[in-house]
Amino acid sequence: MDHLDQLEAQSVYILREAYHSFSNLCMPWSMGKDSNVxxxxxxxxxxxxxxxPVLHIDTTYxxxxxxxxxxxARKEYDLDLIVKINEDARAGRGTYTQSVGYETHDxxxxxxxxxxxxxxxxxxxxKFDALITGIRRDEDPTRAKERYFSPRNAEFEWDYKDQPPxxxxxxxxxxxxxxxxxxQPLLDWAEVDIWRYIEREKIPIPTMYFARPGDDGxxxxxxxLGCWPITKPVESTASNISEIIAELLVTKTSERAGRAQDHHERNAMQKLRAKGFM
Amino acid sequence: MQTTLEPTKVPTSDISVPTSQKLRIVIVGHVDHGKSTLIGRLFHDTNSLPEGKVEQIRKASELEGMEFEFAFLLDALLEEQAQNITIDTTQLPFRTEKREYVIIDAPGHKEFLKNMVTGAASADAAILLIDANEGIQEQSKRHAYLLSLLGIRQIVVAVNKMDLVGYRQERFEKVRSDYTEFLGKLGIVPQHFVPISAKLGLNITKASPELEWHKGPAILEALEQFQISAPPDDLPLRFVLQDIYRFDERRILAGRIETGSLQVGQEIVFWPDGKSSRVKSIEEWNAPEPPTSALVGESVAITLEEQIFVERGDIGSAPDHGPAEGREIQASLFWLQNDPLPLNVPFTLKLGTQSVEARLVEITRVLDSSTLEPLAGNPGIIHKNEVADVRIRARKPIAFDRHDRISETGRFVIVTGKRIGGGGIIREADYQDEMRLAGAAENLTWTVSPVTRELRAENFGHRGAVLWLTGLSGSGKSTLATGLDYHLHRRGIFSYILDGDNLRHGLCANLGFSAEDRSENIRRAGETARLMAEAGLVVICSLISPFRADRENVRKICHRDGIPFGEVFINAPLDVCEARDPRGLYKRARAGEIKEFTGISSPYEAPLAPELELRTAEHTLENTLLDLTHFAVELSRIPEPQIAEELARGAGI
Incomplete structure (x- = not known):
């Protein structure tokens, strides 16, 4: 078995353990590369x-x-798909006094x-008792200490200081x-592993991951990939997966620089995760 | 969040690095023996530090009026990574020309064991650090012991601070000989002892002239020789069964090949029961063609030639070289949880995918958590961070291996409450199954009360229950009932069939087939079933029982006394039953020879919400029988909290 085989075997093992262990399991799905893996x-x-069931949280953006x-994908994979929109927040009703959106809020x-x-x-x-998420240790420092099976309390909080062994x-x-x-079956995968696996298995992904000409040539x-108002493309000529992988390897240092974001963003991630964000 | 890429830059890194695979190392040793300094050194000497970092720290140290130390580097790195996040870093990467490394679990945790075990259990290799001057200290022992329990076998001992002992070889040899002796007792044979000075950078990346008498490798050279842990490929097959899927007509056994390999066509025996079958196929979604073999480490899905009863937890092996099985194991365990682990209090033992109620029946010795010396007397309890040798008794037989033989199936965790509280490795395993016989002679020390239903259940290993098979004549009730009886018997579950026809020979001999008599017939059968279930048996009632109200009455009788009741609808269309007509009854009923025959001249009220429905006309007998057996096993399973409470009461705790 090569490294990808090992990662795959471990993830499959975890998925099967999860399916056995929980009676009401759900898999959030963002349609991003990790999610499709x-x-x-x-x-x-x-x-x-x-x-x-597979759950798409539709932000309407x-x-x-x-x-x-x-x-x-719903048809191709025969998914039991749940699409969830926080309608109250968008419409500004219920507990919301005004519509929540990028036009008006941070x-x-x-x-x-x-x-x-x-x-x-x-x-x-x-009443889901478990969520399968696609987070990886290498994505963000707050995710480094995560467990494969990580408990969250009723308020969605993560007690990272006292985690079960x-x-x-x-x-x-x-x-x-x-x-x-x-x-969290992908915890041990690195970004490059995800791409190599997509390449090896020929996993369909949205074409927005590949370079296309912009207005400026x-x-x-x-x-x-996230909400369109806050997701910006990066300059890149990588038009296929091999080129993306090559790009990742080359830009290893700047990738780290990219992770060391300014304090506002670092705080943002921490704030979001403390409140239950994945 | 926008990220800047520099796509035009020419590759400088080794593009042939295929994946993220890294050698995972853990660095342990007594406090102040130099862990932080060594890590700082490894980062510095492998050029793994951000540019300018050393200068920055050096300046900061000068400003503080302190001498620069490499330990500061680690502190700075940790601080940087932990900025704004109040968690401690667990993964510190560095790289050499040969490959990438990760140092797991940076030192400094107060909660030593819990986090270290989680991190170190996945380590490929360890550096045991020991001060040349101080020699063996408490944690030098405890950490080494833990490494041995975790099964880490690639170990290099770094004898540090050689500069403080004048680079004297005698001092190094003394430490080496003392520590070798101690480690030998734990079964640890380090690959290398390396004299170093982390502070001065001696023997870190390459041999240093100050220590020219040392003929072995430097630390990094020793690390480079280690292998990324691969599952051993020369061991007998252990296929750990996770689940059985019936998404379509296939009955798929999902699990992982922990050791060995598996081929289509080979015989496979499932433990602890010892049933065997042949591998019919290896199923793989989206595969160009189905695989014919699977190797160690793979998560696979297989189907079997014969439909045998297997369940999650079973361990598959080749006919010879199977695992040991029994109810008792001898183990060494480490305890991580605040609440101590006492004798005779039940917990859940998880080994592979087996999960079984068990308890400590003997604590042979407890080692003091700081000195690793055995505690005097018999403590009868294991506290947090202690390690102990114990005898564990499980409620029912489990399959296992000796840890030094097959570690994957030779180790287990203990769950109390809802969390993993500790882990252990199995020291003894009798592959001749003598242990089970020896264990059977030992009686429970806490049996004091009259024999309650729960205590009967404890003896039987399952609880009494009533399965009520209802359906038309010819639907398959008797066939399924006898098949089920056999399967339960094979699994060590005590069962008995109450057959409608049989009852009418004696207990119900005075009853006819009028609606009234039918009701009384069912009532008597139900009461009898309840009594037998009370006695601890799984009672398989096989009666046409056409009327809903009668069946509901039996359900009530059972539930009133807390007896689990499962209504099983054996569903086959009338025309199918009539075509089968095993005893020619339909023919006689059609001819008018039998009055009030259910389905012909008397109604059958199908169950509205049976616990289980088996469509015998659509599925094979094997499959319906498996479903039924599975259902019966689950129904007779003792619920966890009930056991816990009962045992705790009995134990007087």
């Missing part, structure tokens, strides 16, 4: 049948191309309301009422 691994784990991809607030709160709403409605592939699977478990691609 998770779909793929789920198909592998369960021999073609994904035995849990989705790129049209992403929505097209969503509908394509990105941290909007992300919290339209993603985290929407997730909390759907968790309350559907996790070793020998034995996981925390019992929860208190109101708690849920974040199952330069080429751009999206490195991560």
């Amino acid at each position: 998770l779909i793929w691994l789920s198909k592998k784990a369960f021999c073609g049948k994904i035995p849990y 989705e790129f049209p191309e992403m929505l097209e991809f969503r509908e394509w 990105p941290v607030t909007v992300t919290h309301e339209l993603k985290t709160v929407a997730l909390q709403q759907v968790m309350a409605e559907r 996790e070793f020998w592939n034995q996981f925390t699977t019992a929860i208190e009422p109101g708690e849920h478990i974040r199952v 330069k080429k751009y691609r999206f490195r991560s």
Whole structure:
């Protein structure tokens, strides 16, 4: 087995443990590259049948191309797809006195309301006891200490100072009422592994990841995909996966520089995660 | 969040580095023996530090009037990574020309064991650091012991601060000989002892003239020789079963090959029961063609030739070289949780995917957490951060291996409450199954009360229950009932069949087939079933029982006394049953020879919400029987909290 085989085997093992351990499991799906790898691994784990619902938190600021991809994938993978919008926040009703959106609010607030709160709403409605997420250790310092099976309390809070031990592939699977478990099968994957796996398995992903000419004649691609008002493409000529991988290897140092974001952004990530963001 | 890329830059890094694979190392040792300094050195000497970092720290030290120390580098790195996040860093990467490394779990945690175990359990290699001057100290022992329990076998001992002992070889040799002796007791044989000075950078990346008498490698050279842990490929097969999927007509066994390999067509035996079958296929979604073999480490899905009853937790092996099985294990365990672990209090033991109720029946010795010396007397309890040798008794037989033989199935964790509290490795495993016989003779020390239902359940290893098979004549009730009885018997579950026809020979001999008599017939059968379930048996009732109200009455009788009741609807269309007509009854009913025959001249009220429905006309007997067996096993399973409470009461705790 090569390194990708090992990562795949471990992720499949985790998905199967999760499916066994929880009666009401759900897999949030952003349609991003990691998310699509998770779909793929789920198909592998369960021999073609994904035995849990897949959840898209629709902020209503989705790129049209992403929505097209969503509908394509729903059919292609035979997904039990839940689409959740925080309608109250967008409409400014219920507990909201005004409509929440990028036009009127800062990105941290909007992300919290339209993603985290929407997730909390759907968790309350559907009583999910575990969520399969696509987070990776190498994405962000706050994720480095995560466990494969990571408990969250009723307020979605993560008690990172006192985490249960996790070793020998034995996981925390019992929860208190109101708690849920974040199952994180991609924890050990690095960004480059994700790309290599997509390349090897020929996993369909939105084409926005590949470089296209911009208005200024330069080429751009999206490195991560989120809401359109706050997601900007980066300059890049990588038009296929091999080129993306080559680009990643070359730009290793600047990638680290990119991670050391300014304090506002670093705080933002921490604030969001403390409140339940993935 | 926008990120800037520099796509036009010419590659300078090694583009052939294929993936993120890194050698994971853990650095342990007594406090002040130089862990931070060594880590700072490794970063510095491998050019893994951000540019200008050393100068920055040097200046800062001067301003503070302090001598520069490499330990400051680590502090600075940690501080940088931990900025704005109040968590401690667990992964520090550095790289050499050969490959990448990660130092797991930087030193400095107060919560030593819990975090270190989580990190170090996945380490490929360890550096044990020891001060040349001070020699073996408390943590030199404890950390080494932990490494041995975690099964880390690639170890280099760094004898540090050689500059403070005048680079004397005798001092190094003394430490080496003392520590070798101690480590030997733990079964640890380090690959190398290296004299170093982390502070001065001696023998870190390459041999240093001050220590020219040392003929072995420098630290980094020793690390470069280590392998990224790969699953051993020369061990017998251990296929750990995670689940059984029935998404379509296939019955798929999902699990991981922890050791060995597996081929289509080979015989596979499932433990602890010892049932065997052949591997029919290896299923793989999106594969160009189905694989014919699978190797160590793979998560696979297989189907079997014969439909045997297997369940999650089972360990598959080749016919020979199977695991040991039994109810008792001898183990060494480490305890991480605040609440101590006492004798005789039940917990959940998880080994592979087995999860079984168990308890400590003997604590052979507890080692003091700081000195690693055995505590005097018999403490009868294991406290946080202590390690102990114990005897554990499980409620039912489990399959396992000796840790030094197959570590993947030779280790376990203990769950109390809802969290993992500790882990252990199995020291003894009798592959001749003598342990189970020896264990059976030992009686429970806490049996004091009259024999309650729970205590019966404890003896039986399952609880009494009533399965009520209802359906038309010819639907398959008797066939399934006898098949189920056999399967349960094979699994060590005590069961008995109450058959409608049989009852009418005695207990119900005075009853006819009028609606009234049918009701009384069912009532008597139900009461009898309840009594037998009370006695601890799984009672399989096989009666047409056409009327809903009668069946509901039995359900009530059972539930009134807390007996688990499962209504199983054996569903086959009338025409199918009539075509089967195993005893020619339909023919006689059609001819008018039998009055009030259910389905022909008397109604059958199908269950509205049965606990289980088996469509015998659509599925094979094997598959329906498996579903039924699975259902019966689950119904008779003792619920966890009930056991815990009962045992705790019995133990007087």
